[in-house]
Amino acid sequence: MDSIEAPMTALNHSPEDRSSLEADSSLFEQIQAFRDHVLRNSKDIFWATDASGNITFASASIGFYGHQPEALLGKPLTSFHMPASAAIIDEHFRQLRLANPTGELDGFERRPFQLECIDSQGQSFYCEVRARMLKDAAGRFAGLVGIAREIGDKVKLKAELESLVQERTRDLELSEARYRLLAENIKDVILTFDLTLNCTFVTPSIITTGYTPEEFERLTLAQILTEASYQVMCERYINSMRSVTDPQYLIRSRENLELEVRCKDGRTLWAEFRTSFLRDDAGVARGILAVGRNITDRKQAEAEKAGMLAELMQAQKMESIGRLAGGVAHDFNNMLTAMMGYTDLLGAKASGTAPELLKEIDKLRGICERAAGLTKQLLAFSRRQMLNKRPLDVNQSIAAVDKMLGCLAGANIAIENDLAANLWPVNADPVNIEQVLMNLIINAIDAMPSGGRVTISTANRTLKSTALNAQRTPGQFVVLSITDTGSGMDAATREAIFEPFFTTKPQGQGTGLGLATAYGIVKQHEGWIEVESEPGCGSTFRIYLPACQEQVAEETARPVFSKIEPTSESRHILVVEDEPQVRELTVRCLKLYGYQVSEAADGQTALKLARQQDYDLVFSDVIMPGMTGLHLAEKLREYKPDCRIMLTSGHMDDKSQWPLIEQMGLPFLAKPFSVTSLIDGIGRALKPEQSC
Template sequence: MGEAVFAHDGIYAQNEGMPLMHKRPGEGLDRQAGRLTLVLENAPVIMFGLDKAGRFIFSEGNGLAAMGLRSGQTIGVSITDLYRENSAAVEAIREALAGRHTSFESFFSGAHFITRLTPLFDPAGQVHEVVGVSVDIGEQVRAEEALSERDEQLRQSQKMEAVGQLAGGIAHDFNNLLTAIIGYSDLLLENKDCSSESVRGDVEEIRRAAERAAGLTRQILAFSRRQAMQPEATSLNELLTETEPLLRRTLGEEMDLDLVLEPELGLVEVDRSQMVQVIMNLAINARDAMPGGGRLTLETADLELSGGFPGATTDPTLRPHIMLRVSDTGVGMDEQTVAHIFEPFFTTKGPGEGTGLGLSTVYGIVRQSGGDIFVESAPGMGTTFRIYFPRLDLSADDVPPVVVPPSLAAAHEVILVVEDEATVRDLVTRVLSDEGYIVIAARDGAQALALLNDPARSIDLVLTDVVLPGRLQGDVLVQRASALRPGLPVLLMSGHPRHLIKFGRGLETGVNYLQKPFNPSSLSRKVREVLDTAAGR
């Protein structure tokens, strides 16, 4: 690019090297000047010249509009007056007038200008004029910010995914062990021979500890987003109203609770008991953050959001969402804390006070339900969680009432139990036989298939683990069983997270599911329920 010079006749021009401004052979000076003016007026920038006192001698360019100015409107005005409030700009202008190349930034309603100042010298080496070019980089900055925010979100979700997989795997093994511990404790407690109070007390302790451990594995599974879900069309308003008494008890006297419910709220598809868990975990955290009392506000709203959720700017399509906002007036969090709160086992609470699983559970449940969660907080400023779920295309009247039919049948059916873990198999066999069922046990899929293949054998229900040794896994066994014996009810049991994905969210209809660890009574209940449903009772 050519160097700016100050022409003798007082017209500012570029020298050789800038073709647009270069005089073409045979072209008059008028044509050339006209083209130059056109370029200046339409450039998405501001170009200006200042005399040595810092007064505008010209100002051109499209960018002026962002400052609410027209071409040439500032001529004669002192630039320092224009930038009075911007001390960095005033300093840069002073330096440019003293002969140095400088630049400064300025902001005008959404525009973010970078202005470069170039002093021009007369033959005596004195500053004769300063030329300036301002470029609006507002759009560019906003685009970069959006991009880096998305990168950060992606990084965060990949990290959570990895931790989730690890945690889910561990939870699976624990579930098998806990099923056995809880089951055998229950059997001991039911045993007439075990009448000694002190022994009973000890067994009850074992059982309670195992229940606590089961609670922890449930939370980990929830976080790893592989918990069995029973999503239903749900009104968050109703759910909040139902949970209100529990919330009040949890918060205690010193805290105010506000429910701000949007009257015409649409429905979302969530697992209700998991949603209660989400609300309670957030409320307990809020309570802990407000030791001297305060206010917890739960608010619902119906929104149209683009690209799924706020922050995602790639997809401009508007989609209906339901928002649940949970805000407290507590101590708030610094940036460091906010960056880690959804990670499992991250806690700022003392030993025995927090496990750091509350928010990771919340995160897992929300994400598994197709939602997203955002947090805003600052020290001393309280904390606000916003949760978004896609809105269901249903009105509240479309939701069928839940009817739980009473169990009428006495246990007499034949159940094929397929489980490779001996402790779990023996336990299940024992519990079901005690109920009066006839139990046939198989160690793997092949054994089970042989039994199903035998037409002489009557079987009323297959109860199978999802993970089986050998090639014939639980899901394949289910398919084979229903091909061999159409209509035969199947109940899957698993503590293993991965399979829940294969069987889909909330499991396909017709496939029943029992999450490990279970206790003898929930096993009996589920078996009865599946048999009754199959029999049309």
């Protein structure tokens, strides 16, 4: 019973109730004393009226608002209410008198009223009012008895109402728990099981599995769940049934389980079950309640996310290894530049005078070129090599490689082409694409020691957003595929094949850089490689290269390089290089060919020299400690805009800022360089003639 109604019950007994109470004088006296105590001490206002609405009783608590109870007797109840509230009171009295002969009005006694009252000073205050009808001996409406409680201003009124709602909600929570659970999870599946795990009840939403509730209830748990999920259920519950009478166990026996459910058509779906024991009044477990929610989409999304995360981690690992490889190649290129340069100088001295010595020097030069090729592979893997991109027909690159495959494949290996007509052009470096082709085809041939078939195919493909993953991007691509019928690869091998120096070949038969180089080149061309392979089923490598809009240019014959003669013109060149061997070689070569040369080991020294004297050309390394070559070029052009500058480096990376070098249009010479390429590059950089 509501606290505001309890005193009313004590005040409003029927004649029969009073007669019964009067028969027991002791009980009657106790009730009367309780009523008097309530009327004297309660801050609520108790009141009564006749059928006309005139006040017949007002409790002493009305004095809190400046009114005297005796002064109100006989006055209309509306006399200490604001007009709007008074109108409500008049309307209710009218309805009570006219509704029917007995004065009953459906729901009247269950409705609280919020009325604005007036104190003796004319100030208003809000009350919540509850009333009950008084009836005479004939059962006719004879008046009202009620109680009014102040609830403050409108803001406080709202707070009180919210508190009342919360209070009533708490009171209803226990009795309505099962109904609320059903209402909140109506789209989910609600099931009950006995302690032998036989289904005893299931909601109609089980139809998502293809079963009707009646069909599902006839299934055993072993039929409902997949084997793995059934084992999980057994471990969680069957092995714990001996403890179900332990109250402490029952408290902690709620579980969240993700189980795989069998559908009627053979499919499976994943469901998350919130489970708990059903207990009797004594606290003994009698069954299990489970609420299941379909999480198949979530599980699939989690699996896709895990796959994408694995791909991302692999890409990050490859990037880290690439940075290491690029750093090694950069240092190695500096050493190779000195080795190749001095070899060229030695060869120039021996030319025409010592033929036998010249042969040995040629061998040394060949070793240097092989070492340079190794650094190019490292740079290709690390995506830091210089590219000479142009619109390219990949089919033409395949045709160029075909000429070299005859001696590589052998008689027991067939190489077939399946090339698409009207293939889109790609913006690529032809030499690098041919290297990728060679590396992948050689890898395929090596996977077929007993013979087989290699198929090279091309196709145009447009990727939309629905076909993307961690490395795929939308757009138009040329897909180059190399498929072999070899031994195939397991998952562990597939994950490692693009790592540098990883190889499955016997020691001495592979560097482990072939696929790593292909990976780096393709990444540098803003593409990617996808691999499909299973042990015994061969392998397919698919290379995705972005298509471009430019047309492929006609092939022109490459110019034959002629011998460089020492210049007869006097030019002054400033060489800026932090590596002593490279700087010494460069200075010596330029002096040998008739140039006047100054040198600096860093950018700051070069900047000081350039401010003191004009140079026809500044030839600077890009990556140096302190001030980079690009930063030096910017400083020089701040006060000498017409300064001629040529840069050199062994690779492209964040430090070298290659895109900015291209944007500034600065001449560039890639390391390692030969003496001939150095002199030729310097000569081109000095035309047209400008001073620094």
